[in-house]
Amino acid sequence: MYLTIFKTVIEDTVTAFRPTSIVLQCGADSLGCDRLGAFNLSIAAHGECVNFVRKFNVPLLVLGGGGYTIKNVSRCWTYETAVLVGAAIPDELPVTVYDPFFRDSQWKSSPSPRRTRREPKFTCVVATNHH
Template sequence: MEIFKPGDVVLQCGADSLSGYRLGCFNLSIEVHAECVRYIKSFNVPLLLLGGGGYTIRDVALARCWCYETGVALGAEVEDKMPHHEYYEYFGPDYTLHVCPE
């Protein structure tokens, strides 16, 4: 960032690196994954976030991650309790944004 000095940044937030995600082999939590967004945001350049992955409707780990990262980008606190919506059952059994590792 110091040498190139971009006027803006496009950050592709693919979440295959999340813990328990079947297509990745990493073990990152949503909070740790979002640290990348915090780091890039700290440079105070315009930032565009893009999601990646989510190959089936049941890939709720990615939806959780993108929700949290959007909150980080906006400087907003996102509640942990999942609001009721049409895909609510996919987020069980805990129905929360952050999933505790087993």
């Protein structure tokens, strides 16, 4: 749901205003694995948003921000940077002396299993406004 709304709003905004540059603030507090992650996004969804904005081919300044679970913030920003420079990152984290400090060896955290409350009225408005 979030990606659909994000892409619709950003595409309509870029079409309407034709910006000569874009500042994209990527707050990691929207991650589902963050303590305050109300949007319940995955790191991959963050990367998809960054890639979507990048494809408009205008100068892009990407800023970090937010995030209250530090290991996930660093994972998210690393992935977004990889998306921006076109680099592939292996799914498994390399073995290091710091492994005891991490609970998992996967850097791509998934959103929490939560029930989402979809508002049919809002969904209808977004669908109606999409060009």
